[in-house]
Amino acid sequence: MPPIIAKVLKEIGLSDKEAVVFLVLLERGPTLVSSVAQIAKLNRTTTYGIIKELVQRGLVSSVQKQGATRYQSIAPELLPGYIERRREELAENKKNIEKELPQIELLRNKRSILPKIQFHEGAEGVMAVYDDHLATDEPYEMLGFADLDQIVKFLPQNYLTKYMREKEKRGIKVRGIFADSELARKYTTELHPNTRESMRAAIHYLPKENFPFKGEITAYGKNKVSIINLKEDQVSALVVADESFYEMMKVIFELAWNGTSS
Structure with missing residues (x-):
């Protein structure tokens, strides 16, 4: 996996295994789960779970081809836009968490009565x-x-x-x-x-x-x-x-x- 792509994928929240599976789909196009698992060197159950998570994130979609379900990544040209949206969402989440920190500290302080x-x-x-x-x-x-x-x-x-x-x-x-x-x-x-x-x-x-x-x-x-x-x-x-x-x-x-x- 190209280091710069791996770094960016981790920045938007993908784990190492998720990034590997996504790169396989990005490079190969519509692919069977069994083939993805073999290339990524993961077992089939793990691979299927990762693909389901990537589908929910909008990075992967399914397609019926020759009577079998295959999976593909979003088009390469759409990836920069997706990454930018995720960065904006993460930045917004960070702001929201920072706003809630005083309340979190109050909850922690209540518990600090005990050793x-x-x-x-x-x-x-x-x-x-x-x-x-x-x-x-x-x-x-x-x-x-x-x-x-x-x-x-x-x-x-x-x-x-x-x-x-x-x-x-x-x-x-x-x-x-x-x-x-x-x-x-x-x-x-x-x-x-x-x-x-x-x-x-x-x-x-x-x-x-x-x-x-x-x-x-x-x-x-x-x-x-x-x-x-x-x-x-x-x-x-x-x-x-x-x-x-x-x-x-x-x-x-x-x-x-x-x-x-x-």
Whole structure:
């Protein structure tokens, strides 16, 4: 399919398969469904469904020839006019949607009374949560419980370095309660060697045996709590965006902070 035609067809709302079927009909004229399916490399049922959709859109019509129903595209010279009309319709639809956006926002705001909860599975999902820790234009204090050994083992070294650098760049200060280990004790010297003194993390430690989970729990941003599980066969994360949960997490952290030492 010529790239420019494919691009235009997608712009007016055709899927890849619809565009392929339409181009077959445009190039060949009246054609049996079975032949279209063979040329487009699609099964017959799928092809027939696509043709019915194109008929409804006014791009394809049927014709009886030699006792069989064949399908053909609109005449090539009519295609530019059709595309222009579709573009005008899409532009009008866009305007109508923009007018309705305030009403849509009101409906969303009504639902925002309940906490917003997102569940992420797998390594990519967890990385997206770490990215969310940094998705802020305003400085804040990050509070968290963490098994640093597991985090360093999980995160690629280049990402970990970038994550640390971005936290400092965005003014995100850290207070953490870590599972005690040799690496955790070197957090500020080895993982943050060039961090400004004012941005150095404040760390308290818990004995490893009193830290039963592999991962971290973090209060971050203005109203979010993330729970990250780094157990090898269960890598996943939960994010709760809710001010009440966030404030409760801060209280729990402060109680633990006051009961531990650096």
